Amino acid sequence: MAEVHVRELKGPEEMEAVVELQREVWGRAESDLVPRGLLIAVQDEGGLVAGAFVEGRMVGFVFGFPTQDPTLQHSHMLGVLEPYRGTGAALLLKRFQRDWCLARGIQRVVWTFDPLRGPNANFNLRKLGATARTYLPDHYGPMTGINAGAPSDRLLAEWDLLAERVYARIYAPPPDPEVAGLPQANRVEGEEPLEAYLDLEAPRLLFQIPEDWGRILREDPALALAWREHSRLVLGHYFARGYRAVDFARNPNRYVLAKD
Structure with a gap:
């Protein structure tokens, strides 16, 4: 697999490519897509829209926007095309996001994820070092595409960009957790x-x-x-x-x- 490069996106054509990636990654209906114009507007106001590229093709993206707290970003979407999962593209996007945020005084990032999707939980908690303590029942209401079929419950991931745990995990394979003997709920x-x-x-x-x-x-x-x-x-x-x-x-x- 060719090397993955990550950079900020710019211009209507690249933002439209992000809209197309949303369709491909999640199979969403048009009403659930973040449109090109909104991506541009959020970026103009201090948001992050970055893409992962392989041989010139955009294969993934991350989109985050400012919050009321200038030290906190809400990361609304991270998506990678299925053939490029396992290439490190998602991790490189999150590393880029961390560096981008820290350069602007942002110390924490939050996002939501489905608590029942094991690969997402593994990536967010084990590989990135995020934690979660907030459960959001049916947070987005009915959804389309791969998320259709059940209430849209979510966990709120909290990512402390300055934590030693986070730095260690995103730059070295984290160890498997010690779970032998732990009681199960x-x-x-x-x-x-x-x-x-x-x-x-x-x-x-x-x-x-x-x-x-x-x-x-x-x-x-x-x-x-x-x-x-x-x-x-x-x-x-x-x-x-x-x-x-x-x-x-x-x-x-x-x-x-x-x-x-």
């Missing part, structure tokens, strides 16, 4: 969430999610809704008790929750 059999354990007191807990949430969304609406309700119950409960998601383990997919 739910019981899963096959693909079904069967029980929630809401009385655990350990400083670190596990919460298991599906192995292939995308397939469940496409093929089993009843199971998708059951998982949404289950994650809303368990994660919402433990976040309210002072836990936050701090890491992610694979095989099976499990959040590591730690008490502040």
